Amino acid sequence: MNEFVVTPWEVKGEIDYQKLIKRFGTQLITDQLAGRLERHGVDHWMLRRRIFYSHRDLVWLLNRYDQKEPFVLYTGRGPSENTHLGHLMPWIFLRHLQDVFGTKVYFQLTDDEKYLFKPGLTMERARWFAHENALDFIALGFDPTKTVIFSDLDYAKSLYNIAVRVAKKVTYSTTKAVFGFAESTNVGRIFFTCMQSAPAFLPSEEEGKNVPCLIPCAIDQDAHWRITRDVAPLLGYYKPATIYCKLLPSLAGPGKMSASIPETSIFTTDEPAAARKKLERGFTGGGVSIAEQKRLGGKPEVCSIYRYYQFLFEPDDKKLNKIYEECRSGEMMCGECKKRLGARLEKFLTEHQRQRARARERLDDFLVMD
Amino acid sequence: MNEFVVTPWEVKGEIDYQKLIKRFGTQLITDQLAGRLERHGVDHWMLRRRIFYSHRDLVWLLNRYDQKEPFVLYTGRGPSENTHLGHLMPWIFLRHLQDVFGTKVYFQLTDDEKYLFKPGLTMERARWFAHENALDFIALGFDPTKTVIFSDLDYAKSLYNIAVRVAKKVTYSTTKAVFGFAESTNVGRIFFTCMQSAPAFLPSEEEGKNVPCLIPCAIDQDAHWRITRDVAPLLGYYKPATIYCKLLPSLAGPGKMSASIPETSIFTTDEPAAARKKLERGFTGGGVSIAEQKRLGGKPEVCSIYRYYQFLFEPDDKKLNKIYEECRSGEMMCGECKKRLGARLEKFLTEHQRQRARARERLDDFLVMD
Numbered sequence: 001m002n003e004f005v006v007t008p009w010e011v012k013g014e015i016d017y018q019k020l021i022k023r024f025g026t027q028l029i030t031d032q033l034a035g036r037l038e039r040h041g042v043d044h045w046m047l048r049r050r051i052f053y054s055h056r057d058l059v060w061l062l063n064r065y066d067q068k069e070p071f072v073l074y075t076g077r078g079p080s081e082n083t084h085l086g087h088l089m090p091w092i093f094l095r096h097l098q099d100v101f102g103t104k105v106y107f108q109l110t111d112d113e114k115y116l117f118k119p120g121l122t123m124e125r126a127r128w129f130a131h132e133n134a135l136d137f138i139a140l141g142f143d144p145t146k147t148v149i150f151s152d153l154d155y156a157k158s159l160y161n162i163a164v165r166v167a168k169k170v171t172y173s174t175t176k177a178v179f180g181f182a183e184s185t186n187v188g189r190i191f192f193t194c195m196q197s198a199p200a201f202l203p204s205e206e207e208g209k210n211v212p213c214l215i216p217c218a219i220d221q222d223a224h225w226r227i228t229r230d231v232a233p234l235l236g237y238y239k240p241a242t243i244y245c246k247l248l249p250s251l252a253g254p255g256k257m258s259a260s261i262p263e264t265s266i267f268t269t270d271e272p273a274a275a276r277k278k279l280e281r282g283f284t285g286g287g288v289s290i291a292e293q294k295r296l297g298g299k300p301e302v303c304s305i306y307r308y309y310q311f312l313f314e315p316d317d318k319k320l321n322k323i324y325e326e327c328r329s330g331e332m333m334c335g336e337c338k339k340r341l342g343a344r345l346e347k348f349l350t351e352h353q354r355q356r357a358r359a360r361e362r363l364d365d366f367l368v369m370d
Numbered sequence: 371m372n373e374f375v376v377t378p379w380e381v382k383g384e385i386d387y388q389k390l391i392k393r394f395g396t397q398l399i400t401d402q403l404a405g406r407l408e409r410h411g412v413d414h415w416m417l418r419r420r421i422f423y424s425h426r427d428l429v430w431l432l433n434r435y436d437q438k439e440p441f442v443l444y445t446g447r448g449p450s451e452n453t454h455l456g457h458l459m460p461w462i463f464l465r466h467l468q469d470v471f472g473t474k475v476y477f478q479l480t481d482d483e484k485y486l487f488k489p490g491l492t493m494e495r496a497r498w499f500a501h502e503n504a505l506d507f508i509a510l511g512f513d514p515t516k517t518v519i520f521s522d523l524d525y526a527k528s529l530y531n532i533a534v535r536v537a538k539k540v541t542y543s544t545t546k547a548v549f550g551f552a553e554s555t556n557v558g559r560i561f562f563t564c565m566q567s568a569p570a571f572l573p574s575e576e577e578g579k580n581v582p583c584l585i586p587c588a589i590d591q592d593a594h595w596r597i598t599r600d601v602a603p604l605l606g607y608y609k610p611a612t613i614y615c616k617l618l619p620s621l622a623g624p625g626k627m628s629a630s631i632p633e634t635s636i637f638t639t640d641e642p643a644a645a646r647k648k649l650e651r652g653f654t655g656g657g658v659s660i661a662e663q664k665r666l667g668g669k670p671e672v673c674s675i676y677r678y679y680q681f682l683f684e685p686d687d688k689k690l691n692k693i694y695e696e697c698r699s700g701e702m703m704c705g706e707c708k709k710r711l712g713a714r715l716e717k718f719l720t721e722h723q724r725q726r727a728r729a730r731e732r733l734d735d736f737l738v739m740d
Contacts, residue, residue: 112534123535156530157740161523164482165493167558172542175557187545188537191561370527370740 006220007179009117017053017219017246024222026054026244036062041100045315046093046245054219056229057241064212065101071212072203073097074240076108076196079129079151080118083136084265086218086248089311093245094216095140102146103214106199107137107366109151113196116188127153131363136268138359138366139352149366152195157370162201163194169231170194178223197228200240210238219244248311251282251304268356272349276342279305285327286334297330305334305341313344376590377549379487387423387589387616394592396424396614406432411470415685416463416615424589426599427611434582435471441582442573443467444610446478446566449499449521450488451630452637453506456588456618459681463615464586465510472516473584476569477507477736479521483566486558497523504733506638509725514735522565527740532571533564539601540564548593567598570610580608589614618681621652621674638726642719646712649675655697656704667700675708683714 004013006020021028033055034047040062046052061071075094077087098105109130115123130151137149152159175181175190203211215225222244229239252264264282266275285299285306300306306327314320326332374383376390391398403425404417410432416422431441445464447457468475479500485493500521507519522529545551545560573581585595592614599609622634634652636645655669655676670676676697684690696702 112530115534116538123531153531153534154527157524157526160482160526160530161493164485164523164558167561168486168556170557171554172551172557172560173553176553181542183543183546184541186538187540187542187560187564188534190542190557191537194557 008221008223011220011247015247020219021054024219024226026056026219026222026242027058029053029055029058029243033058040065042096044093044096045317045320046089046311048317049310051089051311052093052216052243052245054244055242056222056225057239058214058243061212061214061241069212070103071101071214071241072104072106073101074106074108074199074213074215075217076110076199077130077133077137078110078114078117079126079133080114080121081129081260082267082269083133084267085308085312086265087133088136088140088268089248090216090218090245091137091140092312095142097214097216098142098146104203105142105147106202107134107147107149108196108199109133109149110192110196112152112156112188113192116186116192123153127151130154132269134363134366135356135359136352138362139268139355141355142366144362144365147366148368150368154367154369158202159195159198162198162205163191165235166194166197166201166228166231167191169234170227174227174230178227193224193227196224197231200228201232201235201237204237210236212238213240215240215242217242217244218247220247246311249304249307251278253283253302253304266345266349268349268352270349272346272353275349276346279308279342279345280338282308282338284334284338290333293333294330298327298332298334300324300327303327305338308341308345313341313348378591378593381590381617385617390589391424394589394596396426396589396592396612397428399423399425399428399613403428410435412466414463414466415687415690416459416681418687419680421459421681422463422586422613422615424614425612426592426595427609428584428613431582431584431611439582440473441471441584441611442474442476443471444476444478444569444583444585445587446480446569447503447507448480448484448487449496449503450484450491451499452639453503454635454637455678455682456635457503458506458510458638459618460586460588460615461507461510462682465512467584467586468512468516474573475512475517476572477504477517477519478566478569479503479519480562480566482522482526482558483562486556486562493523497521500524501733502639504736505726505729506722508729508732508736509638509722511725512736514732517736518738519736520738524737524739528572529565529568532568532575533561535605536564536567536571536598536601537561539604540597544597544600548597563594563597566594567601570598571602571605571607574607580606582608583610585610585612587612587614588617590617616681619674619677621648623653623672623674636715636719638719638722640719642716642723645719646716649678649712649715650708652678652708654704654708660703663703664700668697668702668704670694670697673697673704675704675711678711678715683711683718 004015006015029050037047065071073094111126111130115121115126134149172190175193181190200213203213225242232239250264266278282304285303287293287296309320309323374385376385399420407417435441443464445460481496481500485491485496504519542560545563551560570583573583595612602609620634636648652674655673657663657666679690679693
């Protein structure tokens with residue numbers, strides 16, 4: 001197997017998610033823990049299928065919750081491109097958590113990060129994408145009375161005042177070890193992890209007492225949270241808990257969906273019929289010929305189309321299993337399978353874009369600024 | 371001669387100001403340049419006596435000014451202690467420049483810096499000192515319609531939005547070379563120079579066009595401005611010009627007045643009679659006995675009391691020269707000389723404290739916040 005890379009800014013190779021747990025030192029979501037979440041009312045395919053598969057301190061968080069100490073949810077987005085389906089995935093799960101636990105949600109748009117990490121990106125464009133990406137988040141149906149959205153550049157005073165506290169406890173040496181920074185790294189990048197830490201502590205600052213925080217996000221963000229969690233007790237805060245999902249694969253097969261390769265990613269702003277076309281060009285586990293596939297069956301375990309059903313478009317486990325079996329047995333050909341998924345995708349995007357247009361008028365109900 | 375150290379956070383040994391010019395690569399204020407400033411109306415002992423003795427791009431700035439392109443003035447203060455006379459010195463000159471050129475003044479209180487660089491200092495205390503130090507600045511008589519004061523923590527949004535631009539152009543390697551940062555340096559310190567750069571570009575952002583900026587300050591701040599000036603053209607801004615003063619020596623003799631050694635520094639908040647007592651214990655250039663001093667004369671060139679006359683308390687060059695001669699000739703003894711200076715100091719502090727109390731009610735006329 002090829003060596004794989006997973007950092008907040010680079011994902012390369014075929015990810016071994018079990019190895020990643022060891023590499024990062026996170027915990028597996030056990031059947032027992034998943035059961036506990038389900039008893040609380042979490043009823044979501046992303047948990048059942050262990051797309052959300054790892055965590056830090058989730059048991060601690062639930063213990064606190066059971067002792068009547070409510071938590072907040074925090075996640076974010078680095079706005080350098082339009083939103084694609086891979087970004088949407090954890091937000092859909094987050095939305096479900098908000099419904100189940102009735103929690104407040106903090107959504108951070110790290111326009112500063114994207115400006116600092118993308119050589120050619122202007123600040124104006126990063127800020128513009130921040131607002132565009134926020135529309136996709138709002139379109140998922142978050143409750144405006146319980147959801148706060150901010151961009152780092154627009155909310156810099158509130159964030160910097162916490163980030164400076166974090167920064168006093170983080171050495172260059174730590175960021176070098178965690179992120180692989182070098183002498184030539186710009187100093188904004190080196191500081192940035194403190195800005196990403198800040199919202200985990202913001203609710204505690206706002207309420208004047210420690211508030212537990214759960215961060216649902218893709219596992220590539222763990223590097224930041226390792227630092228945040230190390231610093232938290234030094235500042236008298238709780239360590240934020242995290243719950244991590246796998247990355248939605250690219251339509252080209254292994255590797256995460258990447259906004260920088262638009263042909264193999266489906267954006268929420270793609271014209272639905274065009275998105276369907278991208279899907280139809282997707283990598284599958286089909287045979288070299290129809291005859292062979294009918295005889296030997298397909299390989300759903302390597303198929304990007306199957307992944308889309310599994311990660312996003314088929315919430316019903318029985319139906320998903322049926323798709324799997326029909327493929328394995330050679331009963332269903334790739335063309336037919338793509339056609340079915342394509343129809344769902346078109347429907348999904350059409351509805352999402354309708355909600356997204358509505359969200360544009362509601363942006364001010366969610367955005368906070370200094 | 372002992373090796374000396376001059377950085378924004380450490381001044382050690384007896385400073386050779388001519389060597390410092392070579393070390394930093396700044397320019398000497400020549401007689402010609404001083405004459406040009408005087409023709410513009412600058413009439414100040416700190417220029418005549420070359421207490422302000424070095425600069426960067428001051429000729430360029432005056433050329434712009436002569437072409438009807440007005441400049442702004444920018445300086446600051448790191449608020450970790452009460453203000454002492456050494457801090458006041460460049461502000462007094464700044465005040466004169468504002469009067470002469472009618473320029474707008476930006477005054478930055480770097481409470482974030484002090485929090486990040488002083489291990490035991492809390493953010494609350496740094497912010498408190500920021501406001502206390504602002505009173506001393508206002509007490510000098512700045513025009514509230516032309517003077518803007520802000521603390522980094524309170525004005526973080528405006529500053530961070532510029533600082534991030536600067537940060538994208540500054541590598542860790544640069545800060546390491548300029549400031550001597552190491553692996554164990556906290557990342558807030560590494561980022562900080564970008565926050566100090568920001569106000570130099572703030573007027574350009576506010577006016578939507580490049581505005582020349584002159585920074586009068588003590589020469590220990592040059593390290594920051596080297597970075598600021600290198601980055602400026604990369605962001606399309608003018609390089610800020612600087613004009614540098616020497617550091618007010620400690621009452622203990624060589625070495626700058628340091629707020630961390632309160633016995634040898636005079637704070638603006640010292641009770642005037644107590645301040646006078648500190649002065650009377652100051653290091654002088656007197657002889658070992660009155661008899662010897664009458665015979666051989668004193669050494670004003672090493673005397674901290676004489677420095678106070680020269681830097682702050684005797685604006686009249688003829689009178690200063692008389693003090694010098696009376697000392698050299700053995701005509702005036704240290705006791706008498708200290709008594710005269712003590713009386714001036716008491717008078718100065720009494721009046722300053724009166725203005726400072728008034729300033730407390732006027733703070734809001736000057737402070738800007740996000």
